[in-house]
Amino acid sequence: MTRTIHVYNLKGEKLQDSLQFSSLPKKIKGSLLHQMAVDYLAKKRSGSANTKTRSEVSGGGRKPWAQKGTGRARAGSTRSPLFRGGGVIFGPKPRKYGGIYTKQFKKAALRSALLNKSKTWFVLKEIEAKHGKTKEVVELLKHFKVKSALFVDEKISDLFLRATRNIKEVKAISLNSVNVYDLLKYEAFFISLKAGKKLAEVLG
DSSP states (O other): OOEEEEEEOTTSOEEEEEEEEOOOOSSOOHHHHHHHHHHHHHHTSOOOOOOOOTTTSSOOOSOSSOSSSSSSOOOSOTTSTTSTTOOOTTOOOOOOOOOOOOHHHHHHHHHHHHHHTGGGEEEESOOOOTTOOHHHHHHHHHHHTOSOEEEEESSOOHHHHHHHTTOTTEEEEEGGGOOHHHHHHSSEEEEEHHHHHHHHHHHO
């Protein structure tokens, strides 16, 4: 499915330029969006939960009592999980929670996310805040009548990052950080013309 997207300036005025996206699907695939959104959140987990096994806890180097004659159950070490202060059986260990997906799968999910944003997807001639002021971004949002937005450029300038820092409902990221979760989270999606052309190439 081919989609033509008009290009705007920072005042919300339509320009003569346009951007062609030829790889968008005909239907939004909700299952793909769900999997990639859950995966994004899973990868943000620190995964630092940790317990010590019997080989890691201290002490218990010698046999606590004789094998026979005490009337007690036999024991070889106080590091056994049966003892207080002993190791933990099958306890949590540091790990990564995210899944592994193919490039094809990720691209398909991203295409669906873009199709989902078709009504609030804007291509800007350039993304900039000349003075690095929050007011500049607030005015931009007013021109397009949106309250929350994701801004994507090849490389976000320091001035624009500074201008968006104090706005809770705005996020600015570079092109290589585009993800399904952010596309679903924010009301509008703004991308620069240069970054848009590269994204169209990558998605085929």
